Amino acid sequence: MKTNVRKKKDGALLLVAPMAIWTILFVVVTLGYILYLSFTTRAENGMGVTAQLTLDNYLKLLNPSYLKVLGNSLKLAAITTIICLLVGYPFGYLMAKASPRRRAILMLLVIVPFWTNALVRVYGWRILLMGDGPINVFLQTLGLIDKPLKLLNTFGAVVLGMVYALLPFMILPTYSSVEKMDWALVEASRDMGASPLRAFVTVTLPLTAPGVLAGCVLTFVPSIGLFFMSDLLGGANDVFLGNLINDQLLKSRDWPFAAALSVVMMLLTSLFLWLYRRAGGKAEDIAAL
Amino acid sequence: MKNGSWRSRLYMALVLLLMYLPIVVTAVYSFNANQSRFTFQFTGFSLQHYKALFQDTSGLLDALWQSLQLALYSCLISAALGTLGAVGMARRKFRLGGALEGLALLPAMTPEIIMAMGFLAVFTAAGLPFGMLTLVLAHVTFCVPYIYIVVKGRLAGMDPDLPNAARDLGASPARAFWTVTLPLILPGVLSGTLLAFAMSMDDFVISFFVTGPGTTTLPVKIYSSVRMGVSLQVNALSTLMLATVFLLTAALRLLRRRRAAQTT
Amino acid sequence: MLEIRDLHKRFDDADVLRGVSLTIETGEFVTLLGPSGCGKTTTLRIVAGLTAPDGGRVLLDGADITALPPEKRDVNTVFQSYALFPHMNVGRNIAYGLRVRGVKKDERERRVREMLRLVALEGFEERMPSQLSGGQRQRIAIARALVLQPKLLLLDEPLGALDLKLRQQMQRELKDIQKRSGIAFLYVTHDQEEALNLSDRIAIMRDGLIEQIGAPEDIYERPQTRFAAEFIGQSNFLPCEVVDAGSGVPVLSCAGQRFPGRAGYPELRVGDRIEVCLRIERVRLSRTPIGPCALPATLKSRHYAGGSIRETAILPDGQEVFAIQQTSGDERLEEGEPVYVCWNPNEAALVR
Numbered sequence: 001m002k003t004n005v006r007k008k009k010d011g012a013l014l015l016v017a018p019m020a021i022w023t024i025l026f027v028v029v030t031l032g033y034i035l036y037l038s039f040t041t042r043a044e045n046g047m048g049v050t051a052q053l054t055l056d057n058y059l060k061l062l063n064p065s066y067l068k069v070l071g072n073s074l075k076l077a078a079i080t081t082i083i084c085l086l087v088g089y090p091f092g093y094l095m096a097k098a099s100p101r102r103r104a105i106l107m108l109l110v111i112v113p114f115w116t117n118a119l120v121r122v123y124g125w126r127i128l129l130m131g132d133g134p135i136n137v138f139l140q141t142l143g144l145i146d147k148p149l150k151l152l153n154t155f156g157a158v159v160l161g162m163v164y165a166l167l168p169f170m171i172l173p174t175y176s177s178v179e180k181m182d183w184a185l186v187e188a189s190r191d192m193g194a195s196p197l198r199a200f201v202t203v204t205l206p207l208t209a210p211g212v213l214a215g216c217v218l219t220f221v222p223s224i225g226l227f228f229m230s231d232l233l234g235g236a237n238d239v240f241l242g243n244l245i246n247d248q249l250l251k252s253r254d255w256p257f258a259a260a261l262s263v264v265m266m267l268l269t270s271l272f273l274w275l276y277r278r279a280g281g282k283a284e285d286i287a288a289l
Numbered sequence: 290m291k292n293g294s295w296r297s298r299l300y301m302a303l304v305l306l307l308m309y310l311p312i313v314v315t316a317v318y319s320f321n322a323n324q325s326r327f328t329f330q331f332t333g334f335s336l337q338h339y340k341a342l343f344q345d346t347s348g349l350l351d352a353l354w355q356s357l358q359l360a361l362y363s364c365l366i367s368a369a370l371g372t373l374g375a376v377g378m379a380r381r382k383f384r385l386g387g388a389l390e391g392l393a394l395l396p397a398m399t400p401e402i403i404m405a406m407g408f409l410a411v412f413t414a415a416g417l418p419f420g421m422l423t424l425v426l427a428h429v430t431f432c433v434p435y436i437y438i439v440v441k442g443r444l445a446g447m448d449p450d451l452p453n454a455a456r457d458l459g460a461s462p463a464r465a466f467w468t469v470t471l472p473l474i475l476p477g478v479l480s481g482t483l484l485a486f487a488m489s490m491d492d493f494v495i496s497f498f499v500t501g502p503g504t505t506t507l508p509v510k511i512y513s514s515v516r517m518g519v520s521l522q523v524n525a526l527s528t529l530m531l532a533t534v535f536l537l538t539a540a541l542r543l544l545r546r547r548r549a550a551q552t553t
Numbered sequence: 554m555l556e557i558r559d560l561h562k563r564f565d566d567a568d569v570l571r572g573v574s575l576t577i578e579t580g581e582f583v584t585l586l587g588p589s590g591c592g593k594t595t596t597l598r599i600v601a602g603l604t605a606p607d608g609g610r611v612l613l614d615g616a617d618i619t620a621l622p623p624e625k626r627d628v629n630t631v632f633q634s635y636a637l638f639p640h641m642n643v644g645r646n647i648a649y650g651l652r653v654r655g656v657k658k659d660e661r662e663r664r665v666r667e668m669l670r671l672v673a674l675e676g677f678e679e680r681m682p683s684q685l686s687g688g689q690r691q692r693i694a695i696a697r698a699l700v701l702q703p704k705l706l707l708l709d710e711p712l713g714a715l716d717l718k719l720r721q722q723m724q725r726e727l728k729d730i731q732k733r734s735g736i737a738f739l740y741v742t743h744d745q746e747e748a749l750n751l752s753d754r755i756a757i758m759r760d761g762l763i764e765q766i767g768a769p770e771d772i773y774e775r776p777q778t779r780f781a782a783e784f785i786g787q788s789n790f791l792p793c794e795v796v797d798a799g800s801g802v803p804v805l806s807c808a809g810q811r812f813p814g815r816a817g818y819p820e821l822r823v824g825d826r827i828e829v830c831l832r833i834e835r836v837r838l839s840r841t842p843i844g845p846c847a848l849p850a851t852l853k854s855r856h857y858a859g860g861s862i863r864e865t866a867i868l869p870d871g872q873e874v875f876a877i878q879q880t881s882g883d884e885r886l887e888e889g890e891p892v893y894v895c896w897n898p899n900e901a902a903l904v905r
Binding site for chain 3: 448450451453454455456457458459460461462464468469472473
């Protein structure tokens with residue numbers, strides 16, 4: 001006799017159902033619809049789409065000007081990630097080695113900007129970098145420059161904004177991986193005659209690699225898509241994938257092409273996440289932050 | 290990198306300085322007497338931008354109010370969905386559980402602009418009126434993963450036999466949940482909800498695409514105010530918000546430390 | 554009082570239970586003993602209602618409770634982890650079940666005090682579980698389950714997390730609590746000593762089946778299978794062939810020697826291959842054969858270990874026989890000396 005009564009009565013299905021339905025309605029349908037759109041044709045009148053399936057939207061991507069945007073985006077994401085790593089790793093490392101009291105204060109100091117609006121922080125840089133903004137005024141007062149430098153609306157400004165916005169995402173995972181590390185291992189390697197540098201390269205670095213990897217994903221993935229950064233800090237030439245999608249959606253209203261761009265971006269992201277998992281990272285480590 | 294050496298301290302101070310520089314500058318300029326939208330000379334101390342802010346001449350306060358409402362709805366709905374989902378998934382191994390979990394977490398790992406474009410397209414196709422409704426739907430979707438992860442972590446740290454013990458002692462499933470499971474995962478639910486609230490308040494990209502006439506969230510409003518030039522009312526509002534966040538965080542820390550001191 | 558009939562359970566692709574049946578009488582202490590993975594905990598959880606069986610039924614006082622959820626069953630459980638609610642103090646933990654049943658406050662308090670007295674932890678109401686030692690937590694877990702006066706208490710390796718000394722002390726207390734409360738205990742453990750000390754009856758489980766069930770003495774003196782014999786006590790196993798089964802006492806043959814086996818195995822047939830289970834403390838090594846069962850061997854080693862002597866002999870076919878002797882006796886055997894391995898046939902069970 002089959003008696004799976006309790007299995008049905010434990011209510012687990014009932015508990016999961018709302019989230020499952022929501023996920024299907026708003027995640028599966030949404031992403032599926034993007035995929036579908038990317039194969040449709042733009043309607044004659046320029047508004048909406050017709051269900052005529054085509055690969056044109058993807059072929060359009062091969063246009064050199066769009067390829068350049070793609071290249072630009074990857075370049076920006078890579079530069080951002082590298083700078084975040086170079087700046088954030090030592091910071092996370094030192095933070096983990098600080099005394100508990102100081103560590104708590106540092107943690108607070110790193111997190112608070114995180115809790116303020118990203119736009120506002122970027123806007124702060126905008127003020128700083130303006131032609132008559134504080135930096136130029138300061139440099140001019142010191143007599144180091146004659147006329148204001150063009151700081152705003154440059155590629156450099158975009159990189160600065162990106163690094164600034166994403167730095168905490170690098171600091172926090174590296175911090176937690178260094179904090180969890182067993183220092184006895186470093187001591188052991190020093191004990192066996194390794195120099196501090198060698199101990200760092202052969203022991204500390206591999207042990208903290210999961211945190212570094214998570215940090216890289218957390219900075220790389222969003223940096224492909226943050227379109228407002230180049231809107232607010234970049235110049236006319238600083239067009240990235242995010243901006244392109246934005247323009248296609250709201251200005252040219254070419255939804256199928258925007259969808260194709262999104263699919264490409266999604267593939268890039270998945271590739272990166274896949275590499276991350278291959279390297280032994282856990283998806284939850286990322287989503288947890 | 291020796292602990293506490295002056296070089297490492299200098300380094301950390303420098304990074305923190307860069308982190309806070311734009312925030313401080315934003316705050317300082319909020320007291321600037323200059324009225325121009327395009328230049329920036331600091332012409333003197335004034336509270337006029339605060340005054341204008343509270344008279345809401347630019348609609349920032351209204352946007353803040355809308356954002357707060359949106360964040361409240363989103364974090365409450367997503368807290369319910371994510372918490373129940375995590376509890377249910379922990380209770381039994383579902384055949385498609387792994388797939389569902391991966392899909393539910395997807396919004397947290399997808400570049401925002403993609404989710405934004407998808408929402409725009411789907412809501413348009415479904416004929417939903419753009420406004421608070423679409424905003425809530427979109428925000429809940431990207432908030433659920435954070436709640437789910439935090440609650441799941443909390444549940445993983447909990448003895449799975451605790452709710453069983455409650456049932457064994459005669460409690461109905463609902464009673465076992467309310468008296469045992471929920472109190473034990475509550476810290477996780479709360480911190481997840483807080484995180485979701487902050488994410489919702491902070492979101493610009495998705496809101497920008499799914500907002501409608503008559504509804505403007507604060508980040509969208511800020512974006513349109515500062516895109517072309519400068520709005521010192523934005524500075525004033527940011528300064529106030531920052532101060533609030535700072536005070537709240539500090540108060541929370543203090544409270545937690547005091548409580549920790551009590552229990553030991 | 555409790556009757557389990559033919560329980561079956563599969564988890565994923567593994568058959569965890571393959572037809573377990575068991576009866577427990579009022580006030581009885583029954584232990585499920587077996588290695589990990591034998592299905593003992595699953596059986597317990599099915600009785601508690603925490604796991605649903607794929608087949609079979611559970612009857613309590615004649616009523617079928619197979620389909621009842623745990624809260625509707627008149628049995629309570631002491632979990633392996635104790636599962637004390639960490640956010641409630643001891644008093645509230647014990648009162649939890651009473652509160653659920655709507656028992657009035659003063660009655661609740663009275664019964665909590667009574668339980669605390671039973672487990673010798675009076676005045677502990679206000680403590681939090683985190684402030685208790687392992688042994689105290691265990692006793693609170695028992696009190697929390699017993700306060701509801703169930704017909705049957707289920708205990709899942711309740712002493713597993715304690716250290717050896719505490720475990721021995723808790724064994725005595727557990728037995729004492731069980732006697733005083735008069736409630737039947739179904740106890741799960743993999744520790745043979747616990748099972749022998751506590752139980753009225755032991756059920757030895759193996760691969761989802763009950764291998765043998767009986768009083769500790771029965772199991773020890775008359776194991777039916779080599780598995781049961783190996784699980785309790787230390788034994789040597791001599792592979793033998795039955796050469797005569799006609800007259801009550803079977804005649805066995807091992808390595809060219811013939812000797813009588815224990816009486817009372819009417820199912821034996823000539824030609825059966827069986828094993829003689831020689832408990833190490835029932836084997837004697839001697840220079841001269843004692844009794845009808847004596848196999849010539851060579852003494853390999855002899856260790857004096859205070860109160861006892863551990864000896865190893867080698868039979869001509871190379872099999873080693875271990876023996877443990879309480880006193881040095883009159884003979885002082887030398888290593889390498891020819892000896893006889895002797896035993897009383899009525900003390901050596903025949904197993905398959």
